[in-house]
Amino acid sequence: MACDCRSENPVRLGEWVEVRVSRTGRLASLEVEDDPSQEILAPGAFTQLSLPLNLYLGGAPSTDMYSPKMKTTASFVGCIQTVILNRREIGILAEALGGVNVGNCGHACEARPCGDAECRPLRDRFTCRCRPGMPHPCPAPDDNTILDSSLVKPNGGTHYERSVPSFSGSESYLHYNDADTMKRIISYRVDINMRFRASSSSGLLLWSGRQADPQEQRDENDDFLALGLDRGYLTLAYNLGSGEAVLRYNLTRLDDDLWHRVRAVRNEQWASLVVDSGTGVSASSPGQLRQLNTDTGLYVGGAPDIVRTTGGRYTKGIVGCISDLVLDSDFSVALSSPGQATNTHSCIP
Known part of the structure; x- marks a missing residue:
């Protein structure tokens, strides 16, 4: 049986927002930025999802594919920077089976600021991740790079990612x-x-x-x-x-x-x-x-x-x-x- 979980506060428009969704058995949780986690327990005894369709990001070919229990059928308007599914980062473009009306959002990583190292977008900024065998750090951090373990708030301050010990x-x-x-x-x-x-x-x-x-x-x-x-x-x-x-x-x-x-x-x-x-x-x-x-x-x-x-x-x-x-x-x-x-x-x- 379907159930829904809503964030405590409205999402801020025009700013990067980090959303974390998890489900174990019948228990699902939703976390938006630093707001308290919202949890909901699905009724009934079933604990496993059966999902025959592909994963769609930002929308779907037809609204007929949506559950009638959804509150909206509008497609997403905005940018999606990173998707991590079960702790594995999904290559949004590299792994996509197809796409329609998808554009480039623009980011500093497009200018290859890390040279031979991997540039990883992190909201408005980026991190440089060393490839195997390269010295660390690579290159030396400057005003545009930050450490992998932190995130940058829109006002320029930092906060730490939800702790996974x-x-x-x-x-x-x-x-x-x-x-x-x-x-x-x-x-x-x-x-x-x-x-x-x-x-x-x-x-x-x-x-x-x-x-x-x-x-x-x-x-x-x-x-x-x-x-x-x-x-x-x-x-x-x-x-x-x-x-x-x-x-x-x-x-x-x-x-x-x-x-x-x-x-x-x-x-x-x-x-x-x-x-x-x-x-x-x-x-x-x-x-x-x-x-x-x-x-x-x-x-x-x-x-x-x-x-x-x-x-x-x-x-x-x-x-x-x-x-x-x-x-x-x-x-x-x-x-x-x-x-x-x-x-x-x-x-x-």
Whole structure:
């Protein structure tokens, strides 16, 4: 069933505007510039889109192709500078199958100000991106160039792009212990949907466990849930108090610095893993206990004193980026505003 989401404020005409749209399951969000995110949850039980038509940008050959639920059938009048779909930049002209009445908007990059480097438009200005083997920076920044990690406001000031956190692998993590997050972790069931890229072959992605007294021996059956990479392969491990289960996704390596989406589901003792909509694998934990009871909160990307925290299961956090983390199909964990952030940075696409 269709649903629509509107920005909080009207879009400013005649100025560059950054719009971010995302959907995970039934949850969709819309962000315009620095305005608060607007979210909407589609009714019903279906969580997958079925889109048989091509992607059209700026308009369509016929208004008959539009859904009758659309509020307007007018084509867009203006300029579109960049389209990034699932973290991949689309070549607006180079990849287009065709176009009608499309003109050049005009930009400083047309004068090739970066020489042999790649000129990337960024609103009214541009960045120069070094090609492999070229020295950095290339060329040296001047009054018209800005760093890749910032955006320029129309009044000339700068603000930072919505944060997609990156992790260094060493004492680098986000921490959450709010009630909304933890009630989705501590239960009989958990559904984790996340998107990440990693350049390290091993590292912790998610952890929730039990606090341990430094003077006491850790109970080998303490409850925990861990998701991470082991020699390039995704591994889910958990203990509900009556024995540990380990589920390893051996069908594809994920340490290729490319974006991957994974889904980890635990329903009482049974659990499954799916990577990039591939074939799922499943396992079950031993014993009779069915509920996860942890009290450390949720660590993302790593954990403090990671060897001790994870009982030696991991020695470092992930080296890479995490762009989405959704629990139970409808709760998006705020990666840009954690309860605590330690040694994290903004991910550069």
